[in-house]
Amino acid sequence: MPDGHSHRLVVREVVRETADSCSIVLEPPADAAEAFEYSPGQFLTLQLPTPTGSIGRCYSLCSSPHAGEPMRIAVKRVADGVGSNWLNDSVAVGDEIECLVPGGMFTPKSLDEDLLLFAGGSGITPVLSILKSALASGSGHVVLVYANQHEGAVIFADQLRTLAEEYPERLHVVHWLESVQGLPSRAQLKALAAPFTSYTSFVCGPSPFMESVSHSLRELGVPPARIHVEKFQSLAENPFEPVTAAATEAGDGSVASLEVELDGVTHEFAWPTQTKLLDFLLEQGLKAPFSCRQGACSACACIVSEGEVKMVTNEILEQDDLDDGFVLACQSLPVSDSVKVRYS
Helix, strand or coil: CCCCCEEEEEEEEEEEEECCEEEEEEECCHHHCHHHCCCCCCEEEEEEEECCEEEEEEEEECCCCCCCCCCEEEEECCCCCHHHHHHHHCCCCCCEEEEECCECCCCCCCCCCCEEEEEEHHHHHHHHHHHHHHHHHCCCCEEEEEEECCHHHCCCHHHHHHHHHHCCCCEEEEEEEHHHHCCCCHHHHHHHHHHHCCCEEEEECCHHHHHHHHHHHHHCCCCHHHEEECCCCCCCCCCCCCCCCCECCCCCCCEEEEEEEECCEEEEEEEECCECHHHHHHHCCCCCCCCCCCCCCCCCEEEEEECCEEECCCCCCCHHHHHCCEEEHHHEEECCCEEEEECC
């Protein structure tokens, strides 16, 4: 792991939220507090010392950077989930956990816009961060549709009840319980969303749930640019292992002119055309953000302001992200002779 990319966070609190979920307060060291400033809806990548060995896992933040809260993640137990089971069973106050800086693009561009939020199960985690931030610092209306198997599975039920009482004119919470209503159909989801088609939507939960919600919103005519879906894929490799810049294939020695703006500083390089952007920047000693290095998250996303790159894979960025110039640095190779990139 390159120096400066990860830090040891201290576990300050562990709260049992439901029978199969907990929330965990993590405190960064004082000299890394600025590095752990985050936007609502972002996630952390943790290195967990499980009995089967060290593994990397991504968990969304449920706290709000606008509400004066300590940094908190929430973790729901998954059957045969090594990381989620270790955190629910074994993590304790005082433990130290290696962690990458916050990442992700599942965050509103403005907290003042009206928001329609769909959460399924533990998908409430980043959605709650967005909801609390919008209420604390924004001016728009917020509608939350929260689906769970049964009442006992509703994570943060008390928080949601309190917020609904505190913001009766701005927050409307709809609970959908499978034990009472069955699984929500697309027709039912459309009916729930129909009055709010002018709102910007954020969707997080199990894949079938997100697919059904997204399909329903599109059928209602909501533009893709106003439908944001949080996508996580299992990490095939441990992102905390040492990084080496490996060429995608045998190169011919060709390079592209690269200009990178990172942390307010502009750097210029000759970028080998067969080496992925993130690998190359890390090799040059830059602290470019990343998490999985596999195209399974959006922590390494940057903006191509001039020139053109191609991504080896992309199952994370949506069309409106691509239209805004975003690419995954860990998957990007140069196409044009000159490329300018900036990290927002």
